[in-house]
Amino acid sequence: MGKQMTEMLKGTLEGIVLALLTGKAAYGYEITTLLREQGFTEIAEGTVYALLVRIEQKGLVDVEKRPSEKGPPRKVYTLNAQGKKELNEFWNTWSFLSGRIEELRKEGN
Amino acid sequence: MGKQMTEMLKGTLEGIVLALLTGKAAYGYEITTLLREQGFTEIAEGTVYALLVRIEQKGLVDVEKRPSEKGPPRKVYTLNAQGKKELNEFWNTWSFLSGRIEELRKEGN
């Protein structure tokens, strides 16, 4: 992956995953493939699992284990109240930052 | 500074500074105050200087020392050809990422 993209994902990937979980629970492998479909073709699987461990420990998601027809049991993640709050803060931070950056782009500048 | 913002700045702050240098050379102290005027009120001075050392070592800027009326000599940074190329890549990476994220925000999602 481009080094620029790697660095830029720091701080945004978590928000992206929380956004993906809005309105629809999902498990790790599924999230990885979802991300790839959305254009993030080079996100490493290990990155996603590590991130999921992190947001679980922060208490942003509820976890449920469900058997799979095709492999080991899935860990299904659901966004909870605290997760929604965090996602909301993410959108605020994002709005501020992207606003500033778009301003700079306009200025030509 | 908010932890979210700290993480989100990784990978974008460099682009922001390169963008600030477009069309106008500047020195470290000046860049710090510029950033603060633009709303990045909590960017640490040390962060800016470390970043400037980095982009100088990567060869993205040319440096010139100029005496100051009010203190130690200033190190004035000018964006060079390679820096412009890097800034261009930054805009590409940024466009892709912000496009994906805005998509997610729309989806509601």
Added chain:
DNA sequence: ACCGGTACCTAGTTTTACTATGTAGTGGTA
């Protein structure tokens, strides 16, 4: 002589995504 403002610099810490593996379960096929 001191202090505030200007101006630059650095060592050590934290966070996060990466690379590179490893483990397991299931179904198909040679």
Added chain:
DNA sequence: TACCACTACATAGTAAAACTAGGTACCGGT
């Protein structure tokens, strides 16, 4: 039976970048 592809989760060690928390130095005014 043995093997392979796909599904699914997990982790140890590394690299990059912004932070904290200082420090140095030059100038003018009181």
